[in-house]
Every structure is written in C-alpha cells, then in structure tokens.
Amino acid sequence: MKKVLIILAxxxxxxxxxxxxxxxxxxxxxxxxxxxxxDNSLNAKIFYDTEAFSLSLFKSFPDLSVTVGNFGIxxxxxxxxxxxxxxxxxxxxxxxxxxxxxxxxxxxxxxxVDPNIKVIVLEDxxxxxxxxxxxEETTEEESxxxxxxxxxxxxxxITNARLIYDDATLPMVASIGGLxxxxxxxxxxxxxxxxTSTTVESFSLTYDGVEYISNKQLxxxxxxxxxxxxxxxxxxxxxxxxxxFGFGFxxxxxxxxxxxxxxxxxxxxxxxxxxxxxxxxxxxxxxxxGVTATGSVNFNGAVTGVYNEESMPKVTASFAIAExxxxxxxxxxPMEEIVVSAKFDYPSADLRETSFVMDKFHMKLDGEEVxxxxxxxxxxxxxxxxxxxxxxxxxxxxxxxxxxxxTLKGLVSADLSTKGRMSDLDAGRYASLPTSGSLGMDxxxxxxxxxxxxxxxxxxxxxxxxxRIALTNxxxxxxxxxxxxxxxxxxYLQYTLADSAKLYGKLNFSSALVDANEWMTEETTTEExxxxxxxxxxxxxxxxxxxxxxxxxxxxxxxxxxxxFGGKVIIRDGALRLEKAGFNLLDGYFxxxxxYESAMALDKPLYDFDFKIKDLSIxxxxxxxxxxxxxxPVAEKMTGKFSTDFKIGGxxxxxxxxxxxxxQGAGLMEIAQATLKDVKxxxxxxxxxxxxxxxxxxxxxxxxxxxxxxxxxxxxxPFDLIIGGRKxxxxxxxxxxxxxxxxxxxxVPSGQVGQALNSAISSFAGLDNAIGKDITLNLGIKGxxxxxxxxxxxxxxxxxxxxxSVKAALQAQAKEKVDAKKEEIKQELxxxxxxxxxxxKEKVDAxxxxxxxxxxxxKEEVKDxxxxxxxxIFGKKKKGDGGR
Numbered sequence: 001m002k003k004v005l006i007i008l009a010x011x012x013x014x015x016x017x018x019x020x021x022x023x024x025x026x027x028x029x030x031x032x033x034x035x036x037x038x039d040n041s042l043n044a045k046i047f048y049d050t051e052a053f054s055l056s057l058f059k060s061f062p063d064l065s066v067t068v069g070n071f072g073i074x075x076x077x078x079x080x081x082x083x084x085x086x087x088x089x090x091x092x093x094x095x096x097x098x099x100x101x102x103x104x105x106x107x108x109x110x111x112x113v114d115p116n117i118k119v120i121v122l123e124d125x126x127x128x129x130x131x132x133x134x135x136e137e138t139t140e141e142e143s144x145x146x147x148x149x150x151x152x153x154x155x156x157x158i159t160n161a162r163l164i165y166d167d168a169t170l171p172m173v174a175s176i177g178g179l180x181x182x183x184x185x186x187x188x189x190x191x192x193x194x195x196t197s198t199t200v201e202s203f204s205l206t207y208d209g210v211e212y213i214s215n216k217q218l219x220x221x222x223x224x225x226x227x228x229x230x231x232x233x234x235x236x237x238x239x240x241x242x243x244x245f246g247f248g249f250x251x252x253x254x255x256x257x258x259x260x261x262x263x264x265x266x267x268x269x270x271x272x273x274x275x276x277x278x279x280x281x282x283x284x285x286x287x288x289x290g291v292t293a294t295g296s297v298n299f300n301g302a303v304t305g306v307y308n309e310e311s312m313p314k315v316t317a318s319f320a321i322a323e324x325x326x327x328x329x330x331x332x333x334p335m336e337e338i339v340v341s342a343k344f345d346y347p348s349a350d351l352r353e354t355s356f357v358m359d360k361f362h363m364k365l366d367g368e369e370v371x372x373x374x375x376x377x378x379x380x381x382x383x384x385x386x387x388x389x390x391x392x393x394x395x396x397x398x399x400x401x402x403x404x405x406x407t408l409k410g411l412v413s414a415d416l417s418t419k420g421r422m423s424d425l426d427a428g429r430y431a432s433l434p435t436s437g438s439l440g441m442d443x444x445x446x447x448x449x450x451x452x453x454x455x456x457x458x459x460x461x462x463x464x465x466x467x468r469i470a471l472t473n474x475x476x477x478x479x480x481x482x483x484x485x486x487x488x489x490x491x492y493l494q495y496t497l498a499d500s501a502k503l504y505g506k507l508n509f510s511s512a513l514v515d516a517n518e519w520m521t522e523e524t525t526t527e528e529x530x531x532x533x534x535x536x537x538x539x540x541x542x543x544x545x546x547x548x549x550x551x552x553x554x555x556x557x558x559x560x561x562x563x564x565f566g567g568k569v570i571i572r573d574g575a576l577r578l579e580k581a582g583f584n585l586l587d588g589y590f591x592x593x594x595x596y597e598s599a600m601a602l603d604k605p606l607y608d609f610d611f612k613i614k615d616l617s618i619x620x621x622x623x624x625x626x627x628x629x630x631x632x633p634v635a636e637k638m639t640g641k642f643s644t645d646f647k648i649g650g651x652x653x654x655x656x657x658x659x660x661x662x663x664q665g666a667g668l669m670e671i672a673q674a675t676l677k678d679v680k681x682x683x684x685x686x687x688x689x690x691x692x693x694x695x696x697x698x699x700x701x702x703x704x705x706x707x708x709x710x711x712x713x714x715x716x717x718p719f720d721l722i723i724g725g726r727k728x729x730x731x732x733x734x735x736x737x738x739x740x741x742x743x744x745x746x747x748v749p750s751g752q753v754g755q756a757l758n759s760a761i762s763s764f765a766g767l768d769n770a771i772g773k774d775i776t777l778n779l780g781i782k783g784x785x786x787x788x789x790x791x792x793x794x795x796x797x798x799x800x801x802x803x804x805s806v807k808a809a810l811q812a813q814a815k816e817k818v819d820a821k822k823e824e825i826k827q828e829l830x831x832x833x834x835x836x837x838x839x840x841k842e843k844v845d846a847x848x849x850x851x852x853x854x855x856x857x858x859k860e861e862v863k864d865x866x867x868x869x870x871x872x873i874f875g876k877k878k879k880g881d882g883g884r
Contacts, residue, residue, distance in 0.1 A: 040133065041132060041133055042073070042131050042132060042133060043075075043076055043131050043132070043133055044073050044074060044075050044076060044084070044131040045073070045074040045075075045076070045080075046071075046072070046073055047070075047071070047072050047073075047074070048068050048069065048070055048071040048072070048090075049068075049069045049070040049071075051069075052067070052068065052069025052070055052089075053067070053068055053069070054066075054067045055067075062096055063093050063094060063095055063096050063108055064093070064094045064095075064096045065091060065092070065093050065094075066091070066092045066093075066094060067089060067090070067091045068087075068089070068090045068091075069088070069089050069090075070086075070087075070088065071085075071086070071087045071089075071090045072084075072085055072086040072087065073085045073086075073131070075128045075129075075131055076131075078122075078126070079120065079128040082118060082120060082128055083116070083118065084117070084118060084119070084128050084129060084131070085115065085116070085117050086115070086116045087112055087113070087114065087115045087116075088113045088114030088115070089111075089112075089113040089114070090111075090112055090113075091109075091110070091111040091112075091113075092107060092109070092110050092111075093107070093108040093109040093110075094106065094107060094108065095108055106188075107153060108153065108154050109153065109154055109155050109156065110153065110156045110157075111156065111157045111158075111159070112157070112158045112159065112161065113159045113160070114159070114160050114161075115158065115161045115162070116161070116162045116163075117161070117162070117163045117164070118163075118164045118166070119163075119164065119165045119166065119167075120166050121166070121167040121168060121169055122168055122169075123168040123169060125169055153185065153186070153187045154184060154186065155182070155183065155184045156181075156182065156183050156184075157181070157182045157183075158179060158180065158181040158182070159180060160178065160179070160180065161176070161178075161179035161180075161181070162175075162176065162177050162178075162179070163175070163176040163179065164176075170207065170208075171207070171208055171209075172205070172206065172207045172208075173204075173205075173206045174203075174204070174205045174206075175202070175203070175204045176200050176202070176203055176218075177200070177201055177202040177203075178199075178200060178201025178202055179198070179199070179200050179201075180198070180199045180200075181196065181197070181198045181199075182196070182197050183195060183196035183197070185226060187228070189228075190227070190228050190229040191225075191226065191227050191228070191229070192226050193223060193224070193225055193226065193236070194223070194224050194226050195221075195222070195223045196220075196221070196222050196223075197220075197221050198218070198219070198220040198221075198222075199217075199218070199219050199220075200217060200218035200219075201217060202215050202216070202217070203215075203216045203217070203218045203242070204216070211281060213242070213279070213281070214281030215281070216242050216243050216279070217242075217243055218240070218241070218242055219240065219241050220238070220239075220240035220241075221237075221238065221239055221240075222235070222238040222240070222249075223235075223236040223237045223238060224236060224238075230254070230256060231254060231255040231256055232252055232253075232254040232255075232256075233252060233253050233254070234251070234252040235249045235250055235251055235252065235264070239269055242279065243275075243278035243279060244271075244274065244275045244278035245268070245271055245275045245276065245278060245279055246268065246269040246270050246271055246275070247266055247267060247268050247269055247271075247299065248266065248267065248269050249264055249265070249266050250264070250265050250266075251263045251264035251265055252264070258308060259306050259307065259308045260306065260307040260308070261305075261306055262303050262304060262305060262306075262307065262313050263303075263304050264302065264303045264304070265300070265301070265302045266300065266301055266302070266303075267299060267300035267301070268297060268298070268299035268300065271297050271299065272293070272294065272295060272296065272297055273293040273294060273295035273296075273297055273321060273324050273325075273326070273338070274292070274293040274294075275297065276293075276297055276321070277291065277293055277326075290328055290329040290330065290402065291326065291327070291328055291329075291400075291402075292326070292327055292328075292329070293324070293325065293326045293327075294323075294324070294325045295321050295322060295323050295324030295325055295338060296321070296322050296323060297319075297320070297321055298318070298319070298320040298322075299317075299318070299319050299320075300317075300318055301315070301316050301317035301318060301344075302314070302315075302316050303315050310349075311348070311349055312346075312348060312349040314346065314347050314348065315344075315345075315346040316343070316344065316345050316346070317343070317344045318342070318343045318344075319340065319341075319342045319343075320340060320341045320342070321338055321339060321340040322339060323337075323338075323339075324336070324337075324338025324339065324340075324363075325337075325338065326338070326400055327400060328399060328400050328402055330399070330402070331399035331400060331402075333365070333366045333396065333399070333400070334400065335363055335364070335365045335397070335400045336363075336364055336365075337362060337363060337364040337369075338362070338363045339360055339361070339362045339363075340358070340360065340361055341358065341359050341360040341361075342356070342357065342358040342359075343356070343357050343359075344356050345357075351378070351379035351380050352378045352379070352380045352381070353377075353378075354377065354378070354379050355375075355376065355377035355378075356374070356375075356376045356377070357374070357375050357376075358372070358373065358374040358375075359373060359375075360373065361373070361374075365392070365393065365396050365397060365400065366393065366396050368390065368391045368392060368393055368396075369390050369391070370388070370389075370390030370391070370392055371388070371389055371390055372386075372387065372388040372389075372390075373385075373386065373387045373388075374386050378421075381421055381422050381423050382421065382422035382497055383420070383421045383422075384418070384419065384420065384497075385418075385419045386416075386417070386418050386419070387416070387417045387418075388414055388415075388416050388417075389414065389415045389416070390413075390414060391411065391412065391413045391414075392411070392412045392413075393410075393411055394408050394409050394410045394411070394412065394444070395408065395409035395410070405448065405449055406446075406447065406448045407445060407446065407447040407448075407454075408445070408446050409443065409444070409445050410441055410442065410443050410444030410445060410457070411441070411442045411443060411444075412439075412440070412441050412444075413438075413439070413440045413441075413442075414437070414438075414439050414440075415437045415438055416436075416437030416438070416439065416464060417434070417435065417436055417437055418433070418434070418435040418436075418437075418464070418466075418493070419433070419434050419435070420432060420433035420434070420435070420466070420493075421433075422497060422498070425466075425493055425494055425497070426494070430465075430466040430467050433466035433493070434466070435464055435465055435466040435493070436464060436465060437463070437464045438461065438462065438463045438464065439461075439462045439464070440459075440460065440461050440462070441457050441459070441460050442457075442458070442459045443456075443457075443458065443459075444456060444457040444476075445457075453478065453479030453480070453518045453519070454477075454478075454479060455476070455477070455478050455479075456476050456477045456478075457474070457475070457476035458475045458476055458477075459473065459475055460473055460474040460475070460476070461473050466493065467490060468488045468489065468490045468492070469488065469489040469490075469492055470488050471485060471486055471487050471488060471489065471507070472486060473486060474486065478518075479515060479518040479519070480513060480515040480518060481511060481513060481514045481515050481518070482511050482512050482513060483509070483511060484509070484510045484511060485507050485508065485509050485510075486507070486508050487505065487506050487507035487508055488505065488506055488507075489503065489504065489505040490504045490505070491503060491504045495543070500543075501543070502543045502544065502545050503543060503544050503545070503546075504545045504546070505544075505545070505546040505547070506546075506547050506549075507546060507547070507548050507549070508548075508549050509548045509549065509550045509551070509552075509569075510550070510551045510552070511550075511551075511552045511553070512552075512553045512554065513552075513553065513554050513555075513556070514552050514554070514555045514556070515556045516555065516556060516557040516558075517556055517557065517558065538596075538598065538605070538656065539574075539598050540571060540574050540575055540576050540596070540597070540598045541571070541574070542573060542574040544571055544572075545571065545572045545573075546570070546571040546572075547568060547569075547570050547571075548568065548569040548570075548571075549567075549568055550565065550566065550567060550568070550569050550581075551565070551566050552565040552566075553565075555583070559623075559624060560585060560586075560624055561585070562583045562584070562585050562590075563583060563584040563585070564582075564583055564584050565581065565582070565583040566581070566582055566583070567579055567580045567581030567582055567592075568580065568581070569581070574597060574598055575595045575596065575597035575598070576595065576596045576597075577594070577595040577596075578592045578593060578594060578595070578609075579593060580593060581593070585616070586616055586617055586620040586621065586624060587615070587616070587617060587620070588613055588614060588615050588616030588617065588620075588641070589613070589614045589615065590611060590612070590613055590616075591611065591612045592609055592610075592611045593609065593610045593611070594607070594608050594609030594610055594611070594649075595607070595608055595609075603654070604651040604652060604653065604659065605651065605652045605656075606649070606650070606651050606652075607648075607649060607650060607651070607652060607658075608648075608649035609647070609648055609649070610646075610647045611644075611646055611647075611648075612643075612644070612645050612646075613642070613643055613644045613646075614643045615641045615642075615643060616641060616642060616643070617640075617641055618635050618638040618639065618640050618641065618642055618671075618674060619635065619636070619638060619639060621635060621642075622635035622636045622638075626657065626658075627658060627660075627663075630660055630736045631660070631709065631713075631714040631734055631736060632714060632734065633734070633738065633785040634676065634679065634681070634734075634785065637676055637677065637678055637679045638674050638675065638676045639674060639675050639676075640671060640672070640673050640674025640675060640700070641671075641672065641673075641674075642669055642670060642671045642672075642674070643669070643670045643672075644667055644668065644669040644670065645667055645668055646665060646666070646667030646668075646669070646707075647665060647666055647667055648663065648664070648665035648667075648709065649663075649664050649665065650662045650663035650664055650665075660712050660736040661711065661712040661736070663709050663710075663712070664709060664710055665707075665708065665709035665710075666707070666708045666709070667707060668704060668705065668706055668707070669704075669705040669707055670703070670704050670705075671700050671701075671702075671703040671705070672701070672702060673699075673700070673701050673702075674699070674700045674701075674703075675697060675698065675699050675700075676697070676698040676699075676700075677697040677698065680785075680786065680787070680788055681740075681781070681785065681788045681790075682697075682698065682723070684781075684788045684789070684790040685723070685744070685779065685781075685790050687790070688777075688779060688790045688791065688792055697723070697724065698721055698722065698723050699721065699722045700721045700722070701722070703719050703720065703721065704719070705717070705719055712735055712736045712737070713733045713734065713735045713736070713741075714733060714734045715732075715733040716730075716731060716732065716733065716734075717731055718730065718731030718743075719731070723746060726746055726747055726748060727746070727747060728744055728745060728746035728747075729744070729745045729746075730742055730743070730744045730745075731743055732781065734785070737784075738784040738785050738786065739782075739783070739784055740781050740782055740783055740784060740785060740788060741781070741782060742780075742781040743778070743779070743780060743781070743793075744778075744779040744780075744781060745776060745777070745778050745779075746776070746777050746779070747775070747776050747777075748775050748776075748777055777792060778792070778793045778794045779791065779792060779793060780793045
C-alpha cells in the first residue's frame, strides 16, 4: 500500500510539474507563432500587453489555455486614428496534444471579454475592416503537403461587447451596447446543431439621418442545423424580440457556390398593439407610462430567391392592426377603431417593381375620425396615390398619449387627394397630376422646454392644386412676435419627393412686433452670475427660395428698436438678402441692400451690405453698435448727427459678430454739426500745442468724410475741424485694437504759445524769430484712444488757407473713388441676380481683392500727391528751395 501511495504521489507530482513546465516551455514558441501569423495575415497594427500574455494548464485541464490581455487592431491610412477592434481579454483553449504534436492545432473554446468593435465604411466603399493580406500563391505540391488547422469549437462566449457600424454608402449607423453572446457547436463535424443565445442592452439604428430604432433591447435564442459539407444552414427552434415585439424565422440559407440561396419566412410571435408601441424610440418611452393598448397585430413576410451580382431575392412584408384601441389611465376617452393594413413588396432587383401599399388607415378619437390611403411604387419614377380626410383635436390626442412638459392643442382639419408620377412632375405636366384639397388649423399652440416662448396659430387655411399651395390666411404668433401671412408656395410636391428639390414661396408678411431677443441663447458668465444674450450662428436653408414682402411696425434686437420696417426679405441658396429694407432707428433713417450668406462658409458666414443712414445721433451710434465702438471710439464723447452712404462686407464669427480684421468697406460720411470735448486726446494735443484747456473743444460743421475700412483699421481722408476756435486739418486711421495713427495740422498764433515752444518752432522752421507770427503746427498722433501720444513733427509760418485747399482736393479725389466703386458694385448686383450665393461670394471676395489691388496700384501716385500737399501744410518745402 505504501508503494502504491508513493507511485500515486509521484504521478501527481509529475502531472503538476508538467502543468507548470509545459506552459513555460511552449509560451515563447506560441507567442512567436501568433505574432508571425498575424503579421503574415493582416495589413494593420496589432497591439497587446505582453505582460498579460499567459499560458495555463490549470484553467481547462488537460487542455491548454492561452490568454491575451489588452488586445487590439488599428487599421492603416486612412483609418490610422480609428481602432477597429479592442478587447479587454481574449482567451482561447487549445487541445494540448495537438499543440505538442504540432501537426494540427485544435481550437476547443474561444472567449472575448469587453470587446469594442468599430466598423467604418467611407462613401467610396473603403472599409476599415479590409485588412487581410492577399494569400500568396502556392504550388500544388506545397498545397497538398500542408494540413489545414482543425477547428473543434465546443463553445464560445462574448461578454459586454460594444459594436458600431458606420456605413456612409447606405448611409446607415447602427450601434449595439451591452452585448452578451454564447454558443456551442462541434465544427469538427460536417453535420451538427448550433445553438446561440444573445442579449443586447441597447440597440439603435439610424438611416439617412433618421433614427428609426433608439435604445432598444434585443433578445435572440436561435438553433440552426449546420451542414458544412453542402454549406446549408436551416433555422430550427428560434425566437427573437425587439423590446416586446417578438418574431421568429423558418427556412434556410444555402451557399453551394458563389450564389447565396435563401428561402426564409418570418413573422411576429405573441404580439399585439402594445408590442408595437414598445418600438417607439427610447427617448419618448417615458411618455408611454400609463398607456394601455389592445388590438390584434399581424406581421409576416418572406425572403426567397438567389443573391448574386445579377439578382436579388424577393422580399415581402405585411403589417396589419385590427380593432385597435389606445387609452391613457388619466383620460377616459380612448383612441379607438384603429385599423391599419399595409404591405411592402420587393420582387426583384428592378426598382421599378418595388411597391408599398397602405390600403387602409383609420382611427377615431372622441367622435373625430381620420382615414387615409397610400399607394407608392416604382423607385425609378415615383408613382403615388394618396388620400387623407378627417379632423383631429390635438389636445385630446395628447391626453391619450401624454406628453410630459409639453403643451399641444388645436384642431386640424384636412381633405387632401393627390396622384401622379415623378416624371410628369419634373416636366411640369400638371394636368396629369390631379391634386386637390384643403388644410386648416385653428387655435393651434405648442410649448416645450426647448420652445418656452410658445408657437401658436390662431387660424390658417391652405388650398392645394398640383402646382401650388395657396395660403389664404395665416394668423399666429411666436412668443411675443405676431405673424400674419398670405401668399403661395410652389414646387411642394417635388420638394416632398426629391431630396434635391427646392421649395419656392412668395409671401406677404406683416407684424406689429418682432421680438428677436426672445430667441437669443441665454449664457451665464463664469466670473459673475449675470445672464447675457449671445447669438448662435444662423444657418439659412439652401433648399428654400422665399420672397417675403415685409412690413413690421417694431423689431426688438438686443438693445435696438427698429421701427417701420419695410422691404423685401429674400431667402435663396443659403443666403438671406435684403432689398430696399428701410426702417427708423435711434431717430435716424436706414436703408439696407445686401445679403448674409451661410451656405458656402460653414464656419464664417459672409455678409455684404450697402446702406444709407440719415440724421443718426453720433452718441447713440456709439452706444448701440459694437463696430462703431471698435473703429470710432471718439464717438463716445461727440454730440450731433451724421448721415452716410456706405458699403461694407466681410465674415462673421461663431458668435455672429464681425471679424474686424477681415472687414472691408468704403463710403462717405456727412456731419452737419457736431462737437467733441472731455477726451484724453484733446488734452494731449493741448499739452503739446500749449493751447489752454478751455480752447480744447472740437467742433465740426458741414464736414464730408471719405472713409475706408481695411485690415482691421478705419482710414479717414484729411478733413477740417475747429479746435478752440482755430482751424485744423486731420487725417489718418484708427485700429480695431484702439491704436491711433493720425497727422494733424493746425494754425496757432505764435504769441499764444510759450517762449520755450517758440524756440523749438524757430528751430523746426529755420527762422530767426517766430514771435508775433502765425505758426502752423504739424502734430503726429500715436498710441491708443485711452493713452494717446502726441508729438510735434514740424512747424512753419501760417499757410493762409493752404491746408483747406489740400483737404478739398483730397476729398474730391476720395469722393470720386467711392462713387466709382459704388457704381461698379451696383452693376455687379444687376448682372448677378440669378444666384445670390455666387453674388455674395464674388462680391465679398471681389471687394476685398479690389480694395487691395486699388491701394497697391494707386499707392505711389497718391503718396506723391499727398506728400507734396502735406509738405505745403507741414512746412517741409520752402519758397525758392526747389524742393527736397
């Protein structure tokens, strides 16, 4: 007995030693073999944690377990930033004897823990999963000499998987989260049964931008008869369910060659109307609490035929509801007599044969009935036949299916019939498109957390014919804004049926009040708890072409109030255009022509406006317009009014504010009478010129300013003003950053300044004695508006009006240039009316290029003329010296 125990102990010890030694002996060889095989097979980057690579005989004794941790595959360009597969732990069980012999490695079991798979297919069909290297050709002798790997899978398991399938060719996006899957089947046999069990915590499906399935649960238990020799797979006992909607399959799929043969029938299992309601997208599922539903549901279909490059299997599906009834616990009146009968038929790859028929739809709600019919076929040349008739009380409907935090009410009445073919519609053969009917809405109102202002329609009536919808009356409101419209909408059938079609409209719009402030986004600053209104970028639809002849009594926008607005608002090709839009603002009159375009510039919308302003308060303009604050800060301390004829263009940022560095503009500004005082700039001028502070008030009268905006600066041609009763000429520029760059020439009696300044002036002018003579001071103004720097550049004896003549010449030249530019732009507008997008883009770009080119071409000429003129002003040229 003792010997037996010793032998048993020795055997156990040998087994333990073997269990420990075998993994150590074969670990490096197996890892090297895996690395080599992956490198030979895949065009991708493979990564895994070498420290998490392990072999064990204890996990699945007597078989060998291989575990790889943090395993993943990353594709090559253009998918180098996307991980195709990442797995928390990948385990595989191998037959130990097949590993030792090395002849045929048998795989017994596979497991995946926390796998994440992301499949991407680009619009051109390039897919990130296409990473397999093409197999190398082998000789017949080599082929017969090698033996295939024998796969003997007894079971497999996937735990907590996440899968995303993003296919731009369809376009479709499907996502699966919380996937658990297990299965078993002996793949070493030619004929066997395979059983699988699958659960999905979250399944979503979006097709062409529309989410059809949202966060649904999926359960599937499927048993299939597997005939690997003939590649035929037959459904046996199986059932699947999407939420509470259960269905099953019968039939088979066969792949004897390149073709795929199918003969499958499917249908609902133990389903009713409540099962159908469970398919409502998850985001709305909370609204279904307390809803009960009864009614029989029939759902079935088939997929039969051959799939290959030349043919498609026939697909049919039918859906019906009979004696349906939906009610809400807190509302005694149900939605009842629900009847639906619909069928989809896809008989072949010829899309002209595809059809969808809903031969009956009916429902009744508290005496109000709605019925409809739809026949749709031929995906090559759409044919439709649609009819709808009935009345619907929306408030009653919301009590049948309660909408949390939403208010919806109103009575909708419809009687509409339309029939026709797309080719007739495209050709404008409206006689072949019998369409008639009307749609009315009374006391409609909708309010939600996303629309707290509320939107209402007191009443509206629309009548239909094949060519147009006539809007005979529309009276409603959006928050505080009242809306009144009439007119017509055309091309509505093409717009409904074709993605690329446009909707055209001509509407007359009037309102007593448009309150834009209600629709501005509320944001809270981080430094202090203050709510401020900020605009988000406004996108103009590209497939809408509307002309709104508008009359609005009052428009509230930020801190502005626009009164008596009238003109045309044109929405076309992703642009909003104003034509002769006039209004009163800040006791001044505005007229705008131009456009805002968002279609071609996704991040930076373009604007291009020509505007006239008459008698606008300078101080009010500074207070109300950020552009004035940025480019003309001196307006803060000015009193008086101005008029202008100006053209301006550029781009806007995401906050709908102008990007000043890209702003281009030119125009004339007329100031009848204005005064300026109590600014640092005047104090700085007084300090240099030695004028008394009380002489530092500036007055402007009958001034015509030629201005230009470019490169983030406002340039002003030389103009006259009065400082302390003395005439001065000023010209230069102000930057959006507040920087100043001006020259000023002013006549000052020499006796009014001190002896020290007189000595400096005498030195500048080259005179022996300047006392008792008028002196023209030439000043340079730099620095910023808040911190101006004024320097004396030069001085000379008084010029007796020379500066005025120079100013007049420069103003005339500037006016001629501005008028020529405005006439050129006006001609461009007339020539390019066919496309607002092209018009705006070319106008803005051309204006930028034109200003830049014009400046470059005339720079030397203007510089020479200006230099000579300024020399006359600044005393750099003396009589008889011949110039320098």
